[in-house]
Amino acid sequence: MREQVIPSLVESWYQILGAYQQSHPEITCQCLEVVGAYVSWIDLNLIANDRFVNLLLSQMSVEDLREEACDCLFEIVNKGMDPTDKTKLVESSEEDVDFLAKFSRLVNGMGQSLVLSWTKLAKGGDVKAAAEALRALETKVPLLLQLLVHDDDDISANIVGFCYDYLNILKQ
Structure with a gap:
């Protein structure tokens, strides 16, 4: 399941986060919660990449989304990343x-x-x-x-x- 379905699921999250951030912020917030909840057991490279992290960072400037985007990034950095990956994310x-x-x-x-x-x-x-x-x-x-x-x-x-x-x- 992780090899076949999770990449598609992550892509769906990305699409939802991008498509509904202005029109339906409540859906976007719920999606951010789901991403934060799942990040600890999926391949972190699917989420801790420039494309996904830049989307999350851009959502931090949207008032309705900033708290959930911050929480999601917190989960990515705190739970899902070992110290080496954390350092690589910052250094990259x-x-x-x-x-x-x-x-x-x-x-x-x-x-x-x-x-x-x-x-x-x-x-x-x-x-x-x-x-x-x-x-x-x-x-x-x-x-x-x-x-x-x-x-x-x-x-x-x-x-x-x-x-x-x-x-x-x-x-x-």
Whole structure:
């Protein structure tokens, strides 16, 4: 099934995401949820490619789609990619400053959301959930550092909020 049907399924997702993003954003959001749910068990090359990722990044600028597009990209980067693939995705796009600028904003948003979650959980006394949020946060630090030292100021500037929030956690 994975070899025969999944590529067709991924192509269908791509077509749905492109065709309905303006006319039916609710369908597009549902499709983004499905992509995020399936990304962990399909061949990542079907989704983690320029064509698919650029479509997802363009949807981040559409107000009705940006949250689901961000979640979907988060799933691609977080669940579905091993560290080597993650690095390759970032490095393969280093020529595309626009991509990395959007990607760094995505990582910044994910990091700041995790910091906020950790803060609320820690203040609420939920030690176990706070520890899980902190572990999830710490897995983003290598990516944070890789983007922070990028030569392009736009890319490194986009990640400063996450960096600042993370440093505040370390101080605590």
